[in-house]
Amino acid sequence: MGATNTTHYSDLDNKLAAFCKALAHPARVAILKHVAKVGSCICNEIVDELPLAQPTISQHLRELKSLGLIKGSVEGVSICYCINKEVWDEYQTLFNNLFSDLKPAGNCC
């Protein structure tokens, strides 16, 4: 075990869970916020910004990139990362729907 069996759940539930998994580490939340704050682009400023070694940052960036939450393009020696707006719009809709589904339930106990 230790492996999540995704085959029995709806595509939507799996997608929401995968998105949340990508945000389920404070370093990745901080990376996203930093990328957004600096605005256009960055590179290994993140390594200076966060208390993690360069390979660890690279690993977190890969997870975010694999879900499409950020994009990276080669910019000379370094790499430019930025928020992938379209993908975020999609997940925001998913999340709004989740909140809509859950909130009307209200408090029974």
Added chain:
Amino acid sequence: MGATNTTHYSDLDNKLAAFCKALAHPARVAILKHVAKVGSCICNEIVDELPLAQPTISQHLRELKSLGLIKGSVEGVSICYCINKEVWDEYQTLFNNLFSDLKPAGNCC
């Protein structure tokens, strides 16, 4: 390692990450939706609903409960679970703020 070091991140980032961690499994997303759909209350209907054994469901419920996302109260022999609306309101605000922070960044690359 394998342990996330939360001490170097902001309380907000840690809180968001902890919330996402709770939703980072499709079974827990499905449990929340089921609890909300059935509305008032449930018990081990979840065990019949999902392809997981009773101890596994109980474990997922504990994770959701420990973050305050659901409440449980004894109802005779069984236990009544429901959505904790106040807590969800709080996280919805957190999430809306996150989306607001990230989206204006737009696409640079």
Added chain:
DNA sequence: CTCCCATATTGCAATATTACGATAAATTTA
């Protein structure tokens, strides 16, 4: 009190995640 039912806890095995040092790959500069 005893049995039964629903839920929780424990213990364990398999796998995933986190983190980093060492190193590779790619590109710019000298």
Added chain:
DNA sequence: TAAATTTATCGTAATATTGCAATATGGGAG
């Protein structure tokens, strides 16, 4: 070409997560 810089990948250790069988716990029913 060679050295320097930036990022990615590999290998590995420590810890966390997932899942279940077995068992414990806490109430109601008889």
